[in-house]
Amino acid sequence: MIPVNSFKGRTVALFGLGGSGLATAKALVDGGADVIAWDDNPASVERADKAGVPTADLRGIDWSSVASFVLSPGVPLTHPKPHWTVDLARAAGVEIIGDVELFVRERRALAPNCPLIAITGTNGKSTTTALIAHILKASGRDTQLGGNIGTAVLTLDPPKDGRFFVVECSSYQIDLAPTLDPTAGVLLNLTPDHLDRHGTMQHYADIKERLVAGSRTAVVGVDDSYCVMIADRIERAGVTVRRISSRQVLADGYYLDKGGIVEADSGATHKVADLSAIQTLRGAHNAQNAAAAIAACRAVGVSEEEIVAGLNSFPGLKHRMQPVGRRGDVVFVNDSKATNADAAAPALSSFDRIYWIAGGLPKEGGITSLTGFFPKIARAYLIGEAAPAFAATLGEAVPYEISGTLEKAVAHAAKDAEKDGNGPVAVILSPACASFDQYKNFEVRGDAFVGHVRALDGVAMLIDQETGAN
Numbered sequence: 001m002i003p004v005n006s007f008k009g010r011t012v013a014l015f016g017l018g019g020s021g022l023a024t025a026k027a028l029v030d031g032g033a034d035v036i037a038w039d040d041n042p043a044s045v046e047r048a049d050k051a052g053v054p055t056a057d058l059r060g061i062d063w064s065s066v067a068s069f070v071l072s073p074g075v076p077l078t079h080p081k082p083h084w085t086v087d088l089a090r091a092a093g094v095e096i097i098g099d100v101e102l103f104v105r106e107r108r109a110l111a112p113n114c115p116l117i118a119i120t121g122t123n124g125k126s127t128t129t130a131l132i133a134h135i136l137k138a139s140g141r142d143t144q145l146g147g148n149i150g151t152a153v154l155t156l157d158p159p160k161d162g163r164f165f166v167v168e169c170s171s172y173q174i175d176l177a178p179t180l181d182p183t184a185g186v187l188l189n190l191t192p193d194h195l196d197r198h199g200t201m202q203h204y205a206d207i208k209e210r211l212v213a214g215s216r217t218a219v220v221g222v223d224d225s226y227c228v229m230i231a232d233r234i235e236r237a238g239v240t241v242r243r244i245s246s247r248q249v250l251a252d253g254y255y256l257d258k259g260g261i262v263e264a265d266s267g268a269t270h271k272v273a274d275l276s277a278i279q280t281l282r283g284a285h286n287a288q289n290a291a292a293a294i295a296a297c298r299a300v301g302v303s304e305e306e307i308v309a310g311l312n313s314f315p316g317l318k319h320r321m322q323p324v325g326r327r328g329d330v331v332f333v334n335d336s337k338a339t340n341a342d343a344a345a346p347a348l349s350s351f352d353r354i355y356w357i358a359g360g361l362p363k364e365g366g367i368t369s370l371t372g373f374f375p376k377i378a379r380a381y382l383i384g385e386a387a388p389a390f391a392a393t394l395g396e397a398v399p400y401e402i403s404g405t406l407e408k409a410v411a412h413a414a415k416d417a418e419k420d421g422n423g424p425v426a427v428i429l430s431p432a433c434a435s436f437d438q439y440k441n442f443e444v445r446g447d448a449f450v451g452h453v454r455a456l457d458g459v460a461m462l463i464d465q466e467t468g469a470n
Helices: 019-030 042-050 084-091 099-110 125-138 171-175 201-213 225-236 284-299 304-312 341-349 368-376 387-394 406-418 442-454
Strands: 011-015 034-038 066-071 095-097 116-120 142-147 163-168 184-187 217-221 240-245 253-257 260-265 268-274 322-327 330-334 354-359 377-383 400-404 425-429
Touching: 011 019, 011 084, 019 034, 019 042, 019 099, 034 042, 066 084, 084 095, 099 163, 099 171, 116 125, 116 201, 116 284, 125 142, 125 163, 125 284, 125 304, 171 201, 184 201, 184 284, 201 217, 201 225, 217 225, 217 284, 225 240, 240 284, 253 284, 260 284, 268 284, 268 304, 284 304, 284 341, 322 442, 330 406, 330 442, 341 354, 341 368, 354 387, 354 406, 368 377, 368 387, 377 387, 377 406, 387 400, 400 406, 406 425, 406 442, 425 442
Parallel strands: 011 034, 011 066, 066 095, 116 163, 116 184, 142 163, 184 217, 217 240, 240 253, 330 425, 354 377, 354 425, 377 400
Antiparallel strands: 253 260, 260 268, 322 330
C-alpha cells in the first residue's frame, strides 16, 4: 500500500468504491486525509464502512471545504454526459483526479528519480506492460507492476530510489492524471475505441497523447496516422521520441525485419533480438510489443543483454495467445481474452493452419472483419449464443460444426487436428465474443479451456497447474 501523504489533514471527496476505488480510499485514509467516499451501489458503501473508510452522500457535503475530488476511472468524466458528482465538483471549482495522479504525486514527493514506465494504446498494452515488467524482474531489479493490468496502483509498494514501476494506463486513467510524468512513456497504437466515453476519435487520441507528452522519453508506434502525428508533434515540443514499427523500416527507432527487432540510429542498424523462436511473442502485433519493451527498457538503463534474456524467458500473458499444451504436431492456444473480432485477429494471423473455437455472447459486427483469415481455418467449432450467426458468416468458406459447449468443442477440435497430417497445426480458443452467456468472465472461460485440454489423453501441458503461467 502507498499511503497518500500529500493530502494529510485535507478533505478529499471520492466517488466509486469498487476494487481500485476502495484501495484508493484506504490509501488516502492511511495518509491522513479526511476522506468522504460514496458510491451509487449501497453494497459498495457498506463494504467501505466496514473497511474503515468514512462515507457520506456527496450530494449533501460542503464542497467548499474539499481540496480534491478523486473519481474512479470507470465513472464518466465527459461522455456520454458527466456523472452527477463531476458536475458538483466543477461547480465548486474542485480539481478532479484519479488514482494514477495520486501515485505520481507521491512518487515526486518520495522518490522523483525512481524509474516509471507507463504504457498505453488501444491494443497490446497489457502484453507490453507484462513483458517490460518481466524483463526488469528477470534482470534482478526491484519491480512493481500495476495499473489497468489488474493491480490497483496504490496497492503497490511505496516509491523509493532504485525501485522500478511499470504501470498500464487506460484512457480513463490518463484523463484523470493531469501531471503524469513517466521516465519512459509508451503509446503503442490508436484505433477507434471507447468513443462512447470520449465522444470523438480526436478527443480519445488527445487523451492518449498526454501520457507520452509528459514523458522524459516517449516510445511511440508509428503504424497508424494518429500516432505518427503525435510522435512528430511531441518531438517538436522537445520530448525525446523513439519510434517503433512492425510494418516499416525506420531510419531511427526499432522495427521488425525478418523475424527480429532491428535498432536503427541515424541509418546505422543492428539486430537486437530474434523473435522467431519465442512462442509467446508470435505475430507482428507482438513484434510491436517487443519493440516497445526494448525501447522503454533501454530508456531506463537496462542493457541489451538483459533485455534479450528477458525476451527469451517471457512466459506470455495468461489468456492472450497463450500456448497451454502440445500433443504431437498440435499446439493448444488459450486466447480467451479475444472478446471481439479485432482482438481475435492477431491469433488467427499468427498460425498457418487452425482449428478455431469461437463464439459466446456476440459483439456488434460479428466476425465479418475476419474473412481474410478464413483460408487458414481448417475447421471451426462454434459455441454459445453467437453460433448460428457465426455459422451464417462462415457459410461455405469454412467447414464448421455447432459444438454448443466448450468441452465438446475442445474434444472435437483435438480429434480432428490430430488427424490433420499437414504438419504443425493449432487448436485455438479465440472466441471473438464476450463470455457472459456461459461464463462469468473471459478468465473463467480460459481456465475452462485449459482444464479441457489437460483432460485430453497424451497432452504435454506447457503451463504450471497451480498458477496457469507458462
